[in-house]
Amino acid sequence: MKSRKVPLRKCVVTNEMKPKKDLIRIVRTPEGEVVIDFTGKKSGRGAYVSNSKECFEEAKKKDVFSRHLNIKVSSEIYDQLISDRTKGDLS
Template sequence: MARVKNRKIPMRKDVVTGEMAPKKELVRIVRDSEGNVSIDETGKKSGRGAYVSINVDVAKKAKAQHAFEKTFSVTVPDEFYDELIEYVDHKQARKELFENGQ
């Protein structure tokens, strides 16, 4: 009888809530060597990474707290946070759609 190997689920810490969560349930934000902060959709961009939940409320809290300015020690424009909220909203809607559709 074949044994099923339990795979280790990579966990990351949400910079807003401080909670650990599976990497798949988070969005990676990256600061590159020039100090630019962006959403890392692939999870493979080079640079310093930080994670935030796929949750609109958490993304809004990140904007209110300027969470990534503290994390990366750079100035992050409000437009980035607005883009993040929009991106997370889209990801959250897709996640709910596919979870309910199966």
């Protein structure tokens, strides 16, 4: 039997190619708001980041999402990623 192709995406912090399910997607919606997309299916411009606290902190330090999404991303998005990760909400 043929195995399914695993979709790969690049982490905007580490530039590593990883399976899409191992990354978290941050989306700039058509309305211009920035949200964390846990489903991976929201419409809009997306940026992927590895699911680790170190990557979240590095992204915040370098303001990576603002550059990739072409919109100013508030520090609340970065803080939400970090706090959700420490609480264990992000799998």
